[in-house]
Amino acid sequence: MDWDKLRIFHAVADAGSLTHAGDTLHLSQSAVSRQIRALEEALNATLFHRHARGLILTEQGELLFDATRAMMKRLDAATARIRDSEEEVFGELRVTTTIGFGTLWLAPRLPHLYEKYPDLKIDLMLEERVLDLPMREADVAIRMKEPSQADLIRKRLMTIHMRLYATHAYLAKRGTPQTVADLSEHRLICQNPRSAQVGVGATMVNELLANDVPPLLTVNNYYGVLQGVLNNLGIGVLPDYVIRDFPDLVQVLPEVESGEVPVFLAYPEELRHSKRIAAFRDFVQDEIISYRKKQRKLEGNQAQD
DSSP states (O other): HHHHHHHHHHHHHTTTTTHHHHHHHTTOOHHHHHHHHHHHHTTTTEEEEEEEEEEEEEEHHHHHHHHHHHHHHHHHHHHHHHHHHHSOOOOOEEEEEEEHHHIIGGGGGGHHHHOTTTTTEEEEEEOSSSOOTTTTTSSEEEEEEEEOSEEEEEEEEEEEEEEEEEEEEHHHHHOOOOGGGGGGGSSSEETTSSSSHHHHHHHHHHHHHHHOOOOOEEEEEHHHHHHHHHSSSSSEETTTTHHOOOOEEEEEEEEOOOOOOEEEEEEEEEGGTTTHHHHHHHHHHHHHHHHHHHHHHHHHHHHHO
């Protein structure tokens, strides 16, 4: 089958318009239309329903679009490997992780990566949905559980726990709870148990709510929870990695914590030799080592106090 026709079909299906596809491909609308008609004739199938608002794929068109989309992602992966030079790190790297980890831990550390690799372009995709790495929805992922998808290289980075935190100012004004029952005198700030999050975090929140905690503020990500805590709205359920970068936070009820949450870095097997992946992987591992050292020092200082 003619690859040029498939490439043009993919652009039209993706844009939903002959005109927009032509602009992307630097072809006239008539040239794009001719190629689509020729492809339909070769397949003896109608690929688009045409109407005033644009083009809609037929059932046959959807099947072909699924195939070309997979082909394009494979080509993107091959292009990424080809463009990675032996000595330099440059180009785009699509990184996905959760909103909380991405905003509170990863993003503040990215200047260290850019200092070393100024020509690297990071596309940071923060969402709770697990993107499909083998299908190239992203190049590398940091996830709060071990990836289950096949054909992935994975490395365990660290373990975190969900704990209770408040500011010095809040505790000075409202008092420090000594037992879980004392939380009934405070506003609890947490992720909604029904929102997408790690299972042990939801379990911890449900256990706390079972202790009659009437004042409540729920947010759908840990960044929002942190903002509520920093603004003295109450006591928040937060991952323990925030304490290093927000020294005004104080752990409340140290005996209350979630189970372990493993943090994994993963990327497709086909990107094993990517210089960009290697640079990002090494950067994250170095930051983890630095984080652990500072965390141990902080904990030592707190023990002395």
